[in-house]
Amino acid sequence: MNVGTWSTESFGNDAALDWFGELRKASSPLTFIEETLNRGWTDSVVAASAVLATLGGHNKIVVHPDVADWCAGKAAPPAALKQDALNAIQAILDDPEADTHDAWAENGEDDADYLAWLSTLRSVQDGLR
Template identity: 70%
Template sequence: MGTWSTESFGNDDALDWFGELQEAPSALPFIEETLTSGSTESVIAAGAVLAVLSGKDGADVHPDVIAWCAGKAAPPASLKQAAIDAIQAVIDDPEADGHDTWAELGEDDEDYLAWLANLKSIQARLR
């Protein structure tokens, strides 16, 4: 996996996932499946997409994502809660694939703290 920033779409996996989302026959079921069985990076990207679909984009969101979300229906509260929970599971498990990339930097590392802050920001935008 190529990772170049702490933002939601700052890695190859998240951008690949977004490409798959764009081709999915139905976005919300695809996102729901991602939240239960996707990689750490795709779970985070899915949460960011749901936040944008809810009208709450952030600095972590790729401009193409914002453009793709324009005019689409807001997700149901249950799906937003599923994303909050899935992101919390990532936060709570420093051994999870993807989280371990940042955790090995050390809990006081600036990039690790920025990555965690991004996850918490997505959760807040989903509430």
């Protein structure tokens, strides 16, 4: 597990929370999310995807309370953006060399934390469908 990471959930690390701080300041949050999906680090892509799922009404994903508050009452995201997020998460799952993917797998593919992290990614995907 990386320094600055305390859980396998979508906002269980400093990078995701830092990303959320930037999202809150963005003049166009959906554009910021789209840019993240296109060029972001794994932790940021997972966070952006979890935000989109939460905005879409999926409430089974564990997100930071500040994220849930920020999402409350906002419009659902466009289907195309949700599809971009699905594709981005799938790309992470398909690439064992992805930055965070590799870090979680360092203790082996049967490691409980690694399996929990993969489960989080799949839950986010389910929330985007």
